[in-house]
Amino acid sequence: MVLLVSLLVLSLFCLSNCEGSGWPSPGYYPSSRVGSLHFSQGFRNLWGPQHQSLNQDTLTIWLDHNSGSGFKSLRDYRSGYFGTSLKLQLGYTAGIITSFYLSNSEDFPGHHDEIDIEFLGxxxxxxxxxxxxxxMKGSGDGHIIGREMQFHLWFDPTKGFHNYAILWDPNEIIFFVDDVPIRRYPKKSDAIFPQRPMYVYGSIWDASSWATEDGRIKADYKYQPFVGKYNNFKIGGCTTNDNPSCRPPSGSPSRSGGLSRQQNDAMEWVQRNYKVYDYCRDPQRDRTHTPEC
Structure with a gap:
C-alpha cells in the first residue's frame, strides 16, 4: 500500500513537472537567453593544436600518447553564463578528464581560482x-581545498550532445545540465567565493593519478585516441573591461538570483537520485577548511 501511494504521488508530480524523458522540468531555460557563438568568435587553441579540429560548428579535441589538447576564451570575465554542448566518448576512458571550466591559473600561478565541470573517465x-x-586561491601552494560534488547522469552522455553550463555571478554559482540546475553554491563570505576575473577553458588530458576510482584504474593507450566533441558555445558575461553596471544573465525567472521553487525541486531530484559525492558530507574532510558546510 505504501509503495502504491508513493508511485501515485510520483505520477502526480510528473504530470505537472516532468518532461517526456522522465526528469523534472526546471520551468526556466537560461541557455535560451544566451546566443550561440562559433568557436572562433569566443575561443582559441591553447595547447595541442595538432589534436584539435574544427568542422563547421563542432570542435573535436583528442588525447593520445603524444598529447592532449585545450582551448581558452579570447577574453576574461568577472561574471557570466558559460555553456557548451558536449559529447563524450564511448568505451574505455579511465584516467581521462574531459572538461569545461573557468580559471585564472595563468594570471595567478600557485593561488588561482577555478570553477569546474569535469567528466571523469x-x-x-x-x-x-x-x-x-x-x-579559490588554493592550487599549487600545498593547501588545495576542493569543494567537489559529483554526479552520475540521467542519460547516456556518449549518445549525443548535451548542454553543460556554469552561471557565475557576484552572489552565487549554479551548475546546469540541459538547463536543469544540479548544484548551487551561494556566496557566504568573500573568503570562500571566487571573485577575480577568469577565462573559460576546455581540455582533454590524462589524470590517471586520481580521475577513475581514486587513481586505481589508469589510462590505457591501446584505446587511443580519446575524443571530446564540443559545439553550441555560449558566453553571456561581463568582461573586465565592461561597465561596472554590467550584470550577467539570470539563472532563474527572478532577477534577484537564487532558484525558483520548480528549479529547486528539479535540483533536489537530481541530488537525491544521482549525486554520488558531496565534500560537505565526507567524514574524512577537515571542516575547518570548509566553513560553509
Missing part, C-alpha cells in the same frame, strides 16, 4: 562521473 559498463568543483 570510466570503463565499459560503468557511468561517467560529472564532477563540479569550486575553489
Amino acid at each position: 570510466t570503463t565499459p559498463g560503468k557511468p561517467y562521473v560529472l564532477q563540479t568543483n569550486v575553489y
Whole structure:
C-alpha cells in the first residue's frame, strides 16, 4: 500500500513537472537567453593544436600518447553564463578528464581560482562521473581545498550532445545540465567565493593519478585516441573591461538570483537520485577548511 501511494504521488508530480524523458522540468531555460557563438568568435587553441579540429560548428579535441589538447576564451570575465554542448566518448576512458571550466591559473600561478565541470573517465559498463568543483586561491601552494560534488547522469552522455553550463555571478554559482540546475553554491563570505576575473577553458588530458576510482584504474593507450566533441558555445558575461553596471544573465525567472521553487525541486531530484559525492558530507574532510558546510 505504501509503495502504491508513493508511485501515485510520483505520477502526480510528473504530470505537472516532468518532461517526456522522465526528469523534472526546471520551468526556466537560461541557455535560451544566451546566443550561440562559433568557436572562433569566443575561443582559441591553447595547447595541442595538432589534436584539435574544427568542422563547421563542432570542435573535436583528442588525447593520445603524444598529447592532449585545450582551448581558452579570447577574453576574461568577472561574471557570466558559460555553456557548451558536449559529447563524450564511448568505451574505455579511465584516467581521462574531459572538461569545461573557468580559471585564472595563468594570471595567478600557485593561488588561482577555478570553477569546474569535469567528466571523469570510466570503463565499459560503468557511468561517467560529472564532477563540479569550486575553489579559490588554493592550487599549487600545498593547501588545495576542493569543494567537489559529483554526479552520475540521467542519460547516456556518449549518445549525443548535451548542454553543460556554469552561471557565475557576484552572489552565487549554479551548475546546469540541459538547463536543469544540479548544484548551487551561494556566496557566504568573500573568503570562500571566487571573485577575480577568469577565462573559460576546455581540455582533454590524462589524470590517471586520481580521475577513475581514486587513481586505481589508469589510462590505457591501446584505446587511443580519446575524443571530446564540443559545439553550441555560449558566453553571456561581463568582461573586465565592461561597465561596472554590467550584470550577467539570470539563472532563474527572478532577477534577484537564487532558484525558483520548480528549479529547486528539479535540483533536489537530481541530488537525491544521482549525486554520488558531496565534500560537505565526507567524514574524512577537515571542516575547518570548509566553513560553509
